[in-house]
Amino acid sequence: MGMDAIDRKLVELLQADATLPIAELASRVNLSQTPCWKRVQRLKEEGVIRAQVALCDARKLGVGTTVFVAVRTNQHTEEWARQFVQAVRDIPEVVETYRMSGETDYLLRIVVSDIDDYDRVYKQLIRAVPLFDVSSSFAMEQIKYSTALPVR
Amino acid sequence: MGMDAIDRKLVELLQADATLPIAELASRVNLSQTPCWKRVQRLKEEGVIRAQVALCDARKLGVGTTVFVAVRTNQHTEEWARQFVQAVRDIPEVVETYRMSGETDYLLRIVVSDIDDYDRVYKQLIRAVPLFDVSSSFAMEQIKYSTALPVR
DNA sequence: AATGAAAGGCGCGACAC
DNA sequence: GTGTCGCGCCTTTCATT
Numbered sequence A, B: 001m002g003m004d005a006i007d008r009k010l011v012e013l014l015q016a017d018a019t020l021p022i023a024e025l026a027s028r029v030n031l032s033q034t035p036c037w038k039r040v041q042r043l044k045e046e047g048v049i050r051a052q053v054a055l056c057d058a059r060k061l062g063v064g065t066t067v068f069v070a071v072r073t074n075q076h077t078e079e080w081a082r083q084f085v086q087a088v089r090d091i092p093e094v095v096e097t098y099r100m101s102g103e104t105d106y107l108l109r110i111v112v113s114d115i116d117d118y119d120r121v122y123k124q125l126i127r128a129v130p131l132f133d134v135s136s137s138f139a140m141e142q143i144k145y146s147t148a149l150p151v152r
Numbered sequence C: 001a002a003t004g005a006a007a008g009g010c011g012c013g014a015c016a017c
Numbered sequence D: 001g002t003g004t005c006g007c008g009c010c011t012t013t014c015a016t017t
Helices: A005-016 A020-028 A033-045 A078-090 A116-126 B005-016 B022-028 B033-045 B078-090 B115-128
Strands: A049-056 A065-072 A094-099 A106-112 A133-145 B049-056 B065-072 B094-100 B105-111 B133-145
Touching: A005 A020, A005 A033, A005 B049, A020 A033, A033 A049, A049 B005, A065 A078, A065 A116, A065 B094, A078 A094, A078 A106, A078 A116, A078 B133, A094 B065, A106 B133, A116 A133, A133 B078, A133 B105, B005 B022, B005 B033, B022 B033, B033 B049, B065 B115, B078 B094, B078 B105, B078 B115, B105 B115, B115 B133
Parallel strands: none
Antiparallel strands: A049 B049, A065 A106, A065 A133, A094 A106, A094 B133, A133 B094, B065 B105, B065 B133, B094 B105
């Protein structure tokens, strides 16, 4: 699965705009359409490119508020973890979840319309799975949000 | 900019897979192609759908490690903020940045290949702008990552 | 605001070089 | 790797209700 400079450039371009036609991509990497198309095809087959999605405006969808939730548990069991993972996957307002090192066991990013809406999601979460400690931090402003991963 | 149930369904579908052809979308929302196409067009014009991008596999791009960085400053000036925003926007490894309420002033999500790589980005960041306090937390595992916002 | 038909463009894949 | 070609699907528009 060796990616050369051209592959990386294609990934960079498609991460920025997946609507670029093959002809446009080809000229940007100084290739003709056929080899360019084959490269993109290969990147998809290999799973380097794993999806093509529409990104929406959070405010316009009424979920302009981001809350980070640090979670601690006192039940370090397989069963609890399985339940927790299921719970966050089932709640669409939870858009990101990470198992952390250090003090907090899990870090969640949640998008909601306002504080009342957050309370609703919070209750939904603690009802689904017992949590030892929950610490919520509100984001005042989203400074940067990029789905484009660095390719060097 | 009133979104009805059909619009929301379209947004939901396109957030999951933007390669769905109009004909397929149309049948899923029980419309024919033309009105379905017009709705999607309108959602793009209004900026509800703001981009269409390729999502990549972080591991396969060699950036499988996520680090959350909590930043505190002691210079609460316009000029410092401007510099900081520019710095995080210019560093591609910084994929998300939020201005927070509470203890930490800013929270960054950074993707890197390993700890050494993180050290490189860390040095790049503190060289670009003076930081009063920096606290790094490593993610052990990404449990959930969704670019799809909830639409209810 | 909906439908069905039709035109034009582009992705896709095969071919020779 | 490059260029060419053709099929078919998909986007986009038009006429109509």
